[in-house]
Amino acid sequence: MxxxxxxxxxxxxxxxxxxxxxxxxxxxxxxxxxxxxxVWNRGPDRGAGLVERGAHRAGTVAEAVRRSELxxxxxxxxxxxxxxxxxxxxxxRGRTLVDLTTTTPDEARELGAWAAAHGIDYLNGAxxxxxxxxxxxGAQLFVSGPSAVHERSRPVLEAWAEIxxxxxxxxxxxxxxxxxxxxxxxxxxxxxxxxxxxxSAGVRATDFAARAVPFVAAMVxxxxxxxxxxxxxxxxxxxxxSLHFSDLSDIxxxxxxxxxxxxxxxxxxxxxxxxxxxxxxDEGMAxxxxxxxxxxxxxxxxxxxxx
Ligand code: FVH
Numbered sequence: 596m597x598x599x600x601x602x603x604x605x606x607x608x609x610x611x612x613x614x615x616x617x618x619x620x621x622x623x624x625x626x627x628x629x630x631x632x633x634v635w636n637r638g639p640d641r642g643a644g645l646v647e648r649g650a651h652r653a654g655t656v657a658e659a660v661r662r663s664e665l666x667x668x669x670x671x672x673x674x675x676x677x678x679x680x681x682x683x684x685x686x687x688r689g690r691t692l693v694d695l696t697t698t699t700p701d702e703a704r705e706l707g708a709w710a711a712a713h714g715i716d717y718l719n720g721a722x723x724x725x726x727x728x729x730x731x732x733g734a735q736l737f738v739s740g741p742s743a744v745h746e747r748s749r750p751v752l753e754a755w756a757e758i759x760x761x762x763x764x765x766x767x768x769x770x771x772x773x774x775x776x777x778x779x780x781x782x783x784x785x786x787x788x789x790x791x792x793x794x795s796a797g798v799r800a801t802d803f804a805a806r807a808v809p810f811v812a813a814m815v816x817x818x819x820x821x822x823x824x825x826x827x828x829x830x831x832x833x834x835x836x837s838l839h840f841s842d843l844s845d846i847x848x849x850x851x852x853x854x855x856x857x858x859x860x861x862x863x864x865x866x867x868x869x870x871x872x873x874x875x876x877d878e879g880m881a882x883x884x885x886x887x888x889x890x891x892x893x894x895x896x897x898x899x900x901x902x
Contacts, residue, residue: 607751608633610663612656612679614641616726617695618669621755622650624730628754635659637679660686665751669695673702677709684713691716693738693748699773700766707740707765716744719765721772722756729755739767784859786811788850795853821881835879838871 611622614636625632626648634642635653646652653659660666660683668676676696680687692715694706703719710717717740724734734756738745745760752758761767789807790800824832843864850857866883875882 607665608663609665609667609751610635610653610659611667611669612659613637613669613671613675613696614645615669615671617722617729618667619645620726620729621667621669621695623648624754625751626650627730630754633659633662656680657683657686660690663690665691665693665748667693667695672696673698673706676706684709684715688714691718691744691748693718693720693752695720695722695736697721697772698769700770703739703766703769704764716741716747717765718744718748719768720752721768723772723775724756732757735759737761737768737772739763739769740765781859782811788855788857788859791855792850792853795855821879821884824879824881825884830875830878830882832879835881837877838867838880838882839876841867841880843867 609625609630610633611618611625612635614622614634618634618636619642622632622634622642622645626645631649631651632645633651633653634645635656635658636642642650642652651662653662656679666687668679670676670679673696676694676698680692687710692710694703694717698706698719707717707719718738719740721737722729722734723737728734735758736752736756737759738748738752739761741763742760745758749758761771786804786807790803793803794800824830824835843860846860847857847864850860863883866886867880869886870876870878870882
């Protein structure tokens with residue numbers, strides 16, 4: 596079977612490999628828009644509802660690949676992508692692969708090199724949405740890879756989310772996705788730590804949330820100011836909270852007295868202490884970026900200061 600190539604009037608044929616919560620949502624969104632995707636899942640238990648709605652179930656990965664020009668993988672991890680695709684590399688030749696599995700940037704680049712070696716057009720994607728958000732306003736999909744592949748695939752991808760193209764490096768979309776998730780998880784860990792502290796006084800987590808959420812929401816936009824300082828490279832810009840002022844000892848003592856685990860706040864204190872020890876205590880709090888960016892040196896100036 597030759598790949599089904601779309602004309603101006605005909606939607607592109609799409610095969611979705613992986614019918615977990617997210618893969619199923621992707622297939623359902625295509626059905627909602629009147630497209631008939633081909634679907635495949637390793638285990639036989641998933642996808643019955645999609646087939647009832649008209650999706651074509653492929654019995655094998657090879658069949659799923661042969662039926663479409665655009666192949667979308669949405670599997671658990673990088674290893675499962677390679678396990679699924681390696682045996683069908685030749686069938687994929689001349690087709691387009693969009694991998695929406697969460698992978699590291701290096702894994703995305705490795706898949707890009709593998710695809711190039713087999714004559715497969717490849718795009719890496721990172722979904723910033725939960726399955727119920729797919730196809731609805733607010734869902735975002737970061738993609739990276741060759742611009743021409745992005746342009747060609749975009750009409751299909753737009754059925755799922757707002758597309759943000761991050762450039763030709765296949766690892767770029769996943770890098771920004773994982774960086775944003777790193778920020779989110781650390782922020783949530785901070786909120787959970789705060790909830791653990793006030794629990795010692797019998798304050799319920801929901802009551803803490805009611806007070807903490809508006810405060811944190813008001814603070815978050817200040818990150819843009821810190822970012823401008825970082826990009827400007829001058830941590831002495833007036834108006835910043837200094838590292839000396841940012842000493843977190845009181846918070847750590849209060850956490851310890853409350854019997855809470857203070858490891859998350861201690862990690863932040865260690866970054867501050869490093870920059871203070873290097874002589875930057877009067878500079879802005881944003882300076883801990885230098886310890887995060889180049890942990891081995893504490894930053895370029897820090898390296899000079901200790902040389
Ligand atoms: N769900 C979400 O909210 C997030 C949003 C952000 C991006 N993620 C990523 O999407 C990938 C898939 O996530 P998911 O939610 O669909 O995950 P599951 O429901 O657990 O389904 C996993 C599917 O992967 C198949 N699978 C697992 N291992 C293998 C393998 N070795 N070979 C072939 N397929 C495999 C599994 O099949 P089965 O267990 O039913 O046979 C499911 O189809 C993921 O990267 C998220 O990080 C979603």
